Amino acid sequence: MPSSDDRLELLQGTLDMLILKTLLFGPTHGHGIASHIRRTTGETLVVEHGSLYPALHRLQRDGYIAAKWDKAPDKNRELKYYRLTAAGRRRLAHQESRWNELVRAIGCVMTPAPEV
Amino acid sequence: MLRRIIARLTRRGSPSDADIERGLRDHLELEADSLGKKDVPEQTARLAARRQFGNLSTARESVRDVWRWTWLEHLEQDMRHGWRAMIRSPAYSVALIATIGIGIGASTTVYTLARAIHTPFPALPQNKLVWITYGNARCGVDCTELSPAAFAAVQQRASSITAIGTYNWTAALRGAEGSEPTRGFMVSPTTWEAIEAPFAAGRGFPNGAGDAGGATYVVLSYEFWQRRFHGSRGVIDSVITLGEQPRTVVGVLAKDVVFPMVADVYAPFRVTAHDANDHASRYLAVFARLNGDATVDRAAAEVRTINAQLIRESPKTDSGWVLRARPIADYHTDDVVSLEAIAGVAALLVFVAACLSAANLALARLSTRRHELALRAALGVGRWRLARHLLTEAGLLSFAAGALGAVLARWGVRMMRDAIPANFAAFVPGWARMRIDPHILLFALAAALLAMLTFALLPVLRATRIDLSSVLAEGGRTNAGGRYGTRMRATLVVLEVSIALVLLTGATLFMRSVRNMIGGDAGVRLDHVLVMDVTLPPRASDSSHIDFIRRLDVGLRDVPGIRAAGMGTSTPLSNNFGGIAFDVPGRAPQPNGQPLTGIGQQVTPSYLQATGVRIEAGRGIDDRDVAGAQRVVVINRFMADALWPQGGAVGRLVKIGDSTWSVVGIASNVHHGGVDEEMRYTMYRSLYQSPRNFGVLAVWTSADPDSMRDVVRGIVARTDPSVAVGNMMSMHAMQARHVSPFTMMAGMMSLLAIVTMTIATVGLYGLIAYSVAQRTREIGVRIALGASPRNILGHVGSGALRLTAVGIVFGLAGAAVFARLLTSMLYRVSPSDPGTYVEVSLGLLIVALTAAWVPSWRAARVDPTVALRD
Numbered sequence: 001m002p003s004s005d006d007r008l009e010l011l012q013g014t015l016d017m018l019i020l021k022t023l024l025f026g027p028t029h030g031h032g033i034a035s036h037i038r039r040t041t042g043e044t045l046v047v048e049h050g051s052l053y054p055a056l057h058r059l060q061r062d063g064y065i066a067a068k069w070d071k072a073p074d075k076n077r078e079l080k081y082y083r084l085t086a087a088g089r090r091r092l093a094h095q096e097s098r099w100n101e102l103v104r105a106i107g108c109v110m111t112p113a114p115e116v
Numbered sequence: 117m118l119r120r121i122i123a124r125l126t127r128r129g130s131p132s133d134a135d136i137e138r139g140l141r142d143h144l145e146l147e148a149d150s151l152g153k154k155d156v157p158e159q160t161a162r163l164a165a166r167r168q169f170g171n172l173s174t175a176r177e178s179v180r181d182v183w184r185w186t187w188l189e190h191l192e193q194d195m196r197h198g199w200r201a202m203i204r205s206p207a208y209s210v211a212l213i214a215t216i217g218i219g220i221g222a223s224t225t226v227y228t229l230a231r232a233i234h235t236p237f238p239a240l241p242q243n244k245l246v247w248i249t250y251g252n253a254r255c256g257v258d259c260t261e262l263s264p265a266a267f268a269a270v271q272q273r274a275s276s277i278t279a280i281g282t283y284n285w286t287a288a289l290r291g292a293e294g295s296e297p298t299r300g301f302m303v304s305p306t307t308w309e310a311i312e313a314p315f316a317a318g319r320g321f322p323n324g325a326g327d328a329g330g331a332t333y334v335v336l337s338y339e340f341w342q343r344r345f346h347g348s349r350g351v352i353d354s355v356i357t358l359g360e361q362p363r364t365v366v367g368v369l370a371k372d373v374v375f376p377m378v379a380d381v382y383a384p385f386r387v388t389a390h391d392a393n394d395h396a397s398r399y400l401a402v403f404a405r406l407n408g409d410a411t412v413d414r415a416a417a418e419v420r421t422i423n424a425q426l427i428r429e430s431p432k433t434d435s436g437w438v439l440r441a442r443p444i445a446d447y448h449t450d451d452v453v454s455l456e457a458i459a460g461v462a463a464l465l466v467f468v469a470a471c472l473s474a475a476n477l478a479l480a481r482l483s484t485r486r487h488e489l490a491l492r493a494a495l496g497v498g499r500w501r502l503a504r505h506l507l508t509e510a511g512l513l514s515f516a517a518g519a520l521g522a523v524l525a526r527w528g529v530r531m532m533r534d535a536i537p538a539n540f541a542a543f544v545p546g547w548a549r550m551r552i553d554p555h556i557l558l559f560a561l562a563a564a565l566l567a568m569l570t571f572a573l574l575p576v577l578r579a580t581r582i583d584l585s586s587v588l589a590e591g592g593r594t595n596a597g598g599r600y601g602t603r604m605r606a607t608l609v610v611l612e613v614s615i616a617l618v619l620l621t622g623a624t625l626f627m628r629s630v631r632n633m634i635g636g637d638a639g640v641r642l643d644h645v646l647v648m649d650v651t652l653p654p655r656a657s658d659s660s661h662i663d664f665i666r667r668l669d670v671g672l673r674d675v676p677g678i679r680a681a682g683m684g685t686s687t688p689l690s691n692n693f694g695g696i697a698f699d700v701p702g703r704a705p706q707p708n709g710q711p712l713t714g715i716g717q718q719v720t721p722s723y724l725q726a727t728g729v730r731i732e733a734g735r736g737i738d739d740r741d742v743a744g745a746q747r748v749v750v751i752n753r754f755m756a757d758a759l760w761p762q763g764g765a766v767g768r769l770v771k772i773g774d775s776t777w778s779v780v781g782i783a784s785n786v787h788h789g790g791v792d793e794e795m796r797y798t799m800y801r802s803l804y805q806s807p808r809n810f811g812v813l814a815v816w817t818s819a820d821p822d823s824m825r826d827v828v829r830g831i832v833a834r835t836d837p838s839v840a841v842g843n844m845m846s847m848h849a850m851q852a853r854h855v856s857p858f859t860m861m862a863g864m865m866s867l868l869a870i871v872t873m874t875i876a877t878v879g880l881y882g883l884i885a886y887s888v889a890q891r892t893r894e895i896g897v898r899i900a901l902g903a904s905p906r907n908i909l910g911h912v913g914s915g916a917l918r919l920t921a922v923g924i925v926f927g928l929a930g931a932a933v934f935a936r937l938l939t940s941m942l943y944r945v946s947p948s949d950p951g952t953y954v955e956v957s958l959g960l961l962i963v964a965l966t967a968a969w970v971p972s973w974r975a976a977r978v979d980p981t982v983a984l985r986d
Contacts (some may be wrong), residue, residue, distance in 0.1 A: 030142075030143050049140075053136075053179045079142055080139045080142065
C-alpha cells in the first residue's frame with residue numbers, strides 16, 4: 001500500500017464521475033464502489049469515505065443514481081445497492097466527454113506535440 | 117429540474133437518519149471483512165476500518181447536509197440565535213416591542229378613524245357617485261340642499277348623471293306594543309339601482325313606486341330589520357303601518373349600507389308637477405350616479421349650465437346660488453376635514469416618535485454589543501453572516517412588535533367604534549363599518565420593520581469600521597459607541613421630546629376647548645329638564661294636531677314634580693333645527709338680494725319657561741295666540757339688536773312666506789346649535805298658529821328628570837296612544853351628546869400625547885442613565901477630587917435639562933404649526949393660546965427632569981473607591 005504522500009488528491013468534481021463510471025458495470029454498494037476505485041487505480045486513488053457517502057447521497061438526490069436495500073449475494077444481510085439511472089448515464093456521457101477534452105487540453109500544454 | 121426542486125423543498129426521497137447510519141455501518145463492516153481476509157484479528161480489523169473511515173459523526177453530518185435546504189436551516193439557526201439574544205436582554209426586547217407595538221397600534225387606530233371619516237359610503241361605489249350641492253357664498257357649508265325645482269332640472273337635463281334626491285322623513289311605526297318613532301328618508305324610486313346598494317333580503321322599489329295614488333312601499337335598513345323584526349324574512353311583502361299609511365316592505369338593505377345617513381326606513385317619492393316649480397324651499401339632499409364613463413368634471417360642467425338656466429328661470433330665488441357636482445368624498449369632509457387631517461398628523465407623529473425611540477434603543481444596544489460584534493468579526497464571522505444575524509434578530513423583534521401593534525389596533529378600533537357618539541355616527545356612516553384597513557396595518561408594519569432594519573444594520577456597517585485592537589483593548593468595558601453614537605442618541609431624544617410637546621399642546625388645546633364648551637352658557641336650562649321627540653300621526657288634520665297639543669298641555673299641568681312643560685319644534689343642542697327665510701317690511705334688501713334667514717321654533721306657551729328662556733321685553737307666546745287670532749312672533753335679543761339697533765323691535769312686523777307676523781316680545785339668546793356655533797336670528801311662534809305633526813317636548817321637573825320618564829310617557833300615551841315618544845333624555849345628556857365628538861377627539865389626542873410623552877421620557881431616562889453608567893469612572897475621579905454630590909447632580913442634571921430645553925424649543929415651533937390645523941375645532945381657545953404653551957412646556961420639563969433625576973441621583977452617589985477600582 002503506497003504511503004499517503006503517494007496518493008493523489010482527487011480533482012474537484014471527478015469523484016462523481018468515477019462513481020457513475022463504476023456503477024456502469026452494474027449495481028453495487030458503497031464499499032464496493034470504493035474498493036473498485038482503489039483496486040483499478042492500483043491503490044493510487046483512495047476515496048475518502050467522508051466524501052464518498054456525501055457524494056453518493058448527492059447523486060441520489062439529484063436523480064443520477066438510485067438506491068435499494070438488497071440481499072448481499074454471499075451473506076445473510078441487506079446492503080444498500082446503488083445503480084445508475086438513465087439520467088445518470090447521460091450525465092456520465094457528458095462528464096466523460098468533458099473529461100477527455102480536459103485531459104487532451106492539459107496534455108497539449110504538458111507534452112506539446114513536436115513542432116514540424 | 118422542477119421536480120427536483122419540489123423534491124428538495126419537500127425533502128421527498130430524503131433518507132432517514134437510521135438509513136444513513138446503517139449505510140455507513142455496513143461500510144465499516146465490509147471494510148473490516150476485507151481486512152479480516154488478510155488474517156488480521158477481527159478486533160484490530162474493526163479498529164483499522166474505523167480509523168480509516170475517520171470521524172463517523174462528521175461523515176454522518178456531511179451526508180445529512182446533502183439533503184438539507186441549507187439557507188432555511190441557516191435561517192432557523194439565525195432565528196434561534198436571535199431568540200436567544202432577545203431572551204438574554206429582556207428589558208431591551210420588551211422596551212422595543214412595546215414601543216413599536218404601541219406606535220403601530222396607536223397610529224393605525226387613529227389613521228383608521230381618519231379614513232372612516234373620509235369614506236362616506238364604504239359599501240357603495242365611491243368613485244361613481246357625486247354629490248350635488250346648491251349653496252351660496254353667504255351660508256357657506258351650511259346650505260347644500262336643492263329645491264325641488266333645481267332637483268327636477270338636474271334630473272331631467274343632466275345627461276352624464278342619474279340624480280337621486282333624498283329628504284328626512286319621520287314617521288311612527290304602529291305596532292302591537294305601541295308606536296315607535298323611526299328615522300327615515302324619502303328617496304327617489306331609482307335610488308337603489310343608482311347607488312348599487314346590495315340587499316340583504318328582497319329588492320328595491322318596483323316600477324311606478326312613489327307615483328301619486330299608487331301603492332306605497334318601504335325599504336328597511338339592516339339594523340332596523342334586526343332590531344324590530346329580528347331579521348325575519350317573513351317581513352318581506354308584509355304590510356306595516358308607518359304613520360297612518362300602510363306600506364309594503366319590499367326589501368332590506370345589506371348590513372353596511374348607510375345612505376345618506378343612518379336611518380331605519382326608506383320610502384319612495386317623486387317630485388310632482390306642482391313641486392317642480394318650487395324654487396324657494398331647499399330641502400333635498402341630492403346625489404347622482406355617473407352614467408357610463410362620465411367623469412365628475414363632465415358632470416360639474418353640465419351642472420354649471422343648469423345653474424345658469426335656473427337663475428334665468430327664477431332669478432328672484434336662485435340668483436347668487438351655485439349648483440355644484442362634487443366628488444362624494446366631500447360629503448362629510450366639509451366639517452370634518454380638519455378632524456381627518458388632525459388625526460392623520462397625530463398618527464404620523466406618534467409613529468415617528470415610536471420609530472425614533474426604537475432607533476434610540478437600537479443604538480444603545482449597539483454600544484453594549486460592540487465588543488461582542490468585534491470579537492465575532494475577529495473570529496472570522498463574515499460580514500454578511502453577521503448582518504444576517506442582526507437582521508434576523510431585528511426581524512424577530514419587529515414581528516413581535518407588529519403582532520402587538522395589530523392586537524392593539526384591533527382593540528383600539530373596536531373601542532373607538534363603540535365609543536363613537538351616536539349623533540356623530542349618524543352623520544358619518546363610515547363609523548358603523550370602521551375596521552382596520554389591512555393596508556394601513558401592513559404599511560405600519562413595513563415602516564417599523566424598515567426602521568428596525570436600518571438600525572440593526574448600523575452596527576454591521578460600523579462593526580466593519582470598528583478598530584479591533586481598541587475595542588478589545590477596552591477589556592470588555594464598553595464605551596458609548598463613540599461620540600457619534602451618543603450625539604445621535606441625544607438628537608433622537610430631542611426629537612422625541614419635540615413630538616411629545618406637539619401632541620401635548622394639541623391635546624391641551626382640545627381639553628380647554630371642551631371645557632369651555634361644557635362650561636359655556638348656551639342660554640338654555642340644563643338642570644332638571646327632560647326632553648324628547650314626539651311624533652304625531654301624519655295624516656291627521658291640523659285641527660287634530662292642535663287638539664292633541666292642547667290636551668297634552670292640559671295633561672302636563674298640575675302634575676306633581678313637573679314645574680313647566682311645553683312643546684317646541686326642535687331641542688337646543690340637538691344639532692337639529694328648522695331654518696326659515698323671512699323679510700322685514702320696509703327694510704332695504706340684503707346686499708346680495710337674499711332673504712334673511714333664521715331659526716324658526718313653534719312653541720306652546722310654557723315651552724320657553726320650561727327650557728329656561730327669559731322674556732326680556734314685551735310678552736312671550738301665551739294662550740291668546742291661537743288660530744285665527746293675531747299672528748305674533750317673539751324674537752331673540754340678537755335679532756332685535758341686529759335688525760332694530762335703535763330699539764323698539766316690539767310692535768314691528770316680520771314677513772314669513774306670505775303671512776305677516778307682529779313682534780310682541782324679545783326673548784333671551786339661545787345658542788341653538790351649541791355654544792360653538794354662531795348666534796342666529798331666532799323666531800318663536802305659537803304652535804297653535806302654525807301646527808306641525810312632529811315636535812319636541814321639554815319638561816322642567818322639580819326632582820331628578822330621569823325619575824319622571826315614565827310619568828311623562830304615561831301622560832303622552834293617555835293623551836293619544838298613537839303618538840310616538842323617542843330619544844328621551846335629560847338636557848345634560850343632550851349637552852354631553854353635543855360635545856361628545858369634541859370630547860372624544862380630546863380624549864384621543866390626550867391618549868396619544870401621553871403615549872408619546874412616555875416614550876420620550878423613557879428615552880431621556882435611558883440616555884442619561886446610560887451616560888452615567890459610562891462615566892462612572894470619571895464621576896468617581898471628580899468626587900475623589902472633591903466634587904460634592906450637589907455638583908455632580910447639577911452636572912448630570914444640566915445635561916438632561918439642556919436636551920429637554922432644546923426639544924421643547926423645537927416642539928413649540930412644531931406645536932404652533934399643528935395648532936393651526938385645530939383652529940376650526942377649537943372653541944374660545946386661540947390656537948396660539950400662550951397659557952397652553954407655557955403650561956405644556958413646564959409640564960414636560962418637570963416630567964423630563966423627574967425622569968433624569970433618578971440617574972443623576974445615582975451619579976451623585978457614586979462611591980469613588982468602587983468606581984476607580986472597577
